[in-house]
Amino acid sequence: MLRLSFKDVSRFFPPVRGRTGSEGVLAVEGVSIDIEDGEVVALIGPSGCGKSTLLNLASGLDRPSKGEIFVDGEPVSGPNEHVAFMLQKDLLLPWRTIRRNVEFGQEIRRMDAAQREERAQKFLHRYHLDGFANHYPHELSGGMRQRAALARTMMMDPDVLLLDEPFSALDAQTKMVLQQDLAQTVAEEGKTAFLITHDLVEALALSDRVLVMSRRPGRIIEEIPVDIPGRAEPMKRRQHEKIGPMTARLMSLLDIGKVEQTV
Amino acid sequence: MAPDGQLAVTPDRTPAESAWQSLASAVQRREVWLSALALVVFVAGWEWGPPLLGIAPYNIPRLSAVFEEGIHMWVNGDLLRHTLITCFEVIVGFGLGCLMGAVMGYVLGMSRLMEVVASPYILALQIAPKVAFAPLFVMWFGYNITPRILTAILIVFFPVLINVLTAVRSVDPSMIDLARLFKATRAQIFWKIEFPWSLPALFSGLRIGATLAVIGVTVAELVGGSVGLGAELAKAEGGANTAGVFVTIILLTVIGILAYVLVILAERAVLRYAPQRPDGEIAA
Numbered sequence: 001m002l003r004l005s006f007k008d009v010s011r012f013f014p015p016v017r018g019r020t021g022s023e024g025v026l027a028v029e030g031v032s033i034d035i036e037d038g039e040v041v042a043l044i045g046p047s048g049c050g051k052s053t054l055l056n057l058a059s060g061l062d063r064p065s066k067g068e069i070f071v072d073g074e075p076v077s078g079p080n081e082h083v084a085f086m087l088q089k090d091l092l093l094p095w096r097t098i099r100r101n102v103e104f105g106q107e108i109r110r111m112d113a114a115q116r117e118e119r120a121q122k123f124l125h126r127y128h129l130d131g132f133a134n135h136y137p138h139e140l141s142g143g144m145r146q147r148a149a150l151a152r153t154m155m156m157d158p159d160v161l162l163l164d165e166p167f168s169a170l171d172a173q174t175k176m177v178l179q180q181d182l183a184q185t186v187a188e189e190g191k192t193a194f195l196i197t198h199d200l201v202e203a204l205a206l207s208d209r210v211l212v213m214s215r216r217p218g219r220i221i222e223e224i225p226v227d228i229p230g231r232a233e234p235m236k237r238r239q240h241e242k243i244g245p246m247t248a249r250l251m252s253l254l255d256i257g258k259v260e261q262t263v
Numbered sequence: 264m265a266p267d268g269q270l271a272v273t274p275d276r277t278p279a280e281s282a283w284q285s286l287a288s289a290v291q292r293r294e295v296w297l298s299a300l301a302l303v304v305f306v307a308g309w310e311w312g313p314p315l316l317g318i319a320p321y322n323i324p325r326l327s328a329v330f331e332e333g334i335h336m337w338v339n340g341d342l343l344r345h346t347l348i349t350c351f352e353v354i355v356g357f358g359l360g361c362l363m364g365a366v367m368g369y370v371l372g373m374s375r376l377m378e379v380v381a382s383p384y385i386l387a388l389q390i391a392p393k394v395a396f397a398p399l400f401v402m403w404f405g406y407n408i409t410p411r412i413l414t415a416i417l418i419v420f421f422p423v424l425i426n427v428l429t430a431v432r433s434v435d436p437s438m439i440d441l442a443r444l445f446k447a448t449r450a451q452i453f454w455k456i457e458f459p460w461s462l463p464a465l466f467s468g469l470r471i472g473a474t475l476a477v478i479g480v481t482v483a484e485l486v487g488g489s490v491g492l493g494a495e496l497a498k499a500e501g502g503a504n505t506a507g508v509f510v511t512i513i514l515l516t517v518i519g520i521l522a523y524v525l526v527i528l529a530e531r532a533v534l535r536y537a538p539q540r541p542d543g544e545i546a547a
Contacts, residue, residue: 059444061440061443061444074468078446079443079445079446080446081446083444084444085441087437089437091435091438091441093438093455093456093459095459095460095462095534095536096536097536104441104445104455105444105445107455108442108445108446108447108455109446109450110446136536138536149542153332156445199340238268
């Protein structure tokens with residue numbers, strides 16, 4: 001069963017009125033992606049190639065100029081219960097305690113307060129945040145804050161997780177711990193995930209397939225299956241012998257290391 | 264940091280303990296003693312300075328003379344009643360001015376169109392010296408407390424409005440997207456994101472407003488009327504009672520300080536979540 005599907009999707013951002021020299025941007029062009037139930041697909045590509053645009057489209061926050069997107073077979077016409085989003089920024093609300101931040105989505109959806117709190121406790125426990133329920137975000141480290149953001153996302157029980165560089169602001173060690181947490185949750189609950197990342201090893205360690213996007217306008221130029229066992233154990237998986245050669249292949253696809261490439 | 268297990272959190276102390284500790288450490292600090300010394304110098308300077316320097320009492324009366332005049336005005340002149348009237352005007356003017364400024368700030372902040380239409384007038388009124396309206400209000404409403412309250416409202420209105428407007432405009436758009444992803448309604452976005460986001464800015468507007476309210480009320484009282492500290496000040500001036508002028512200035516200052524402190528206490532109570540600097544000031 002297809003969980004998330006892009007059908008020939010393009011997104012053109014029209015020129016900003018009143019701003020001279022603004023010509024509009026074709027961010028992505030003719031993108032088709034099918035993601036099966038329980039699959040984890042990573043998307044890599046150069047900066048500004050429209051990766052985040054694709055996630056915004058899938059979340060329903062933005063609409064495609066052409067083509068259509070389906071989640072669980074339904075066309076996406078706006079934000080919906082099937083998908084949840086997690087960004088590089090944790091977006092914790094500074095005036096709410098961690099528990100109330102984790103509850104935020106269900107509070108918006110008007111889940112009963114007692115049920116909400118009980119559920120939040122469960123997720124705080126799962127992401128090792130017991131004891132921090134009543135702390136404010138600024139009292140926590142970056143890794144813990146991102147974990148709270150993950151708890152808030154999982155609290156919504158989405159079918160599809162949209163992850164936009166969720167760990168890129170973290171230090172290397174914290175990142176690995178959180179990748180492990182995420183991979184285990186995804187595996188245990190059979191979630192479907194669409195992960196955008198700049199980190200090639202992260203893409204390989206966490207996913208079943210890696211899609212490579214071209215420079216703007218973004219198109220899918222390559223699809224690489226990750227035939228390495230142990231997707232639920234990224235810490236082990238990233239040490240696998242195939243990771244090195246596969247990373248090299250991704251680098252060449254992205255033109256990383258070529259002289260004319262300016263970042 | 265170790266793999267995300269270490270905490271950057273200090274153990275909780277009860278408020279009483281931490282208050283006591285900060286008091287104890289304050290007493291040990293040198294600046295406290297220096298401040299006390301400065302106070303003594305100031306008081307002594309005011310008491311003995313004028314006669315030593317040959318300044319006439321009708322220019323600068325001695326501190327003790329000001330104090331005696333204060334007691335005299337309290338006993339014979341209804342000073343308490345005038346003070347309370349001024350306080351009342353400050354509270355009502357400040358309260359209404361803040362409320363109107365805040366509501367207007369949120370409305371303009373959420374509607375581009377309203378802001379575009381209203382902003383030239385707001386700008387003009389913001390530049391106009393608000394206290395200059397006090398005589399106009401007296402002409403309209405007579406020698407009563409209405410012109411004082413109106414002047415206070417007018418002077419408090421703008422800093423609150425501008426602060427709220429700027430804050431609503433500066434909300435992190437991804438926080439709004441977050442709420443939209445959960446299918447928040449417009450009202451939920453306002454009450455759960457925009458409003459709490461704007462609170463620190465609202466409070467800095469209130470701080471400014473608290474002292475401005477006293478200025479507005481004082482000017483309107485000076486313009487006309489027979490009750491309130493400003494009217495007492497004008498009366499003392501008319502009678503060449505310099506000590507009386509000082510008494511009213513001191514009381515007006517005290518009212519301003521009280522208003523400011525009350526706003527800060529309210530701010531601390533409401534913005535408990537904000538990181539606090541070691542001196543207890545809420546970080547901006």
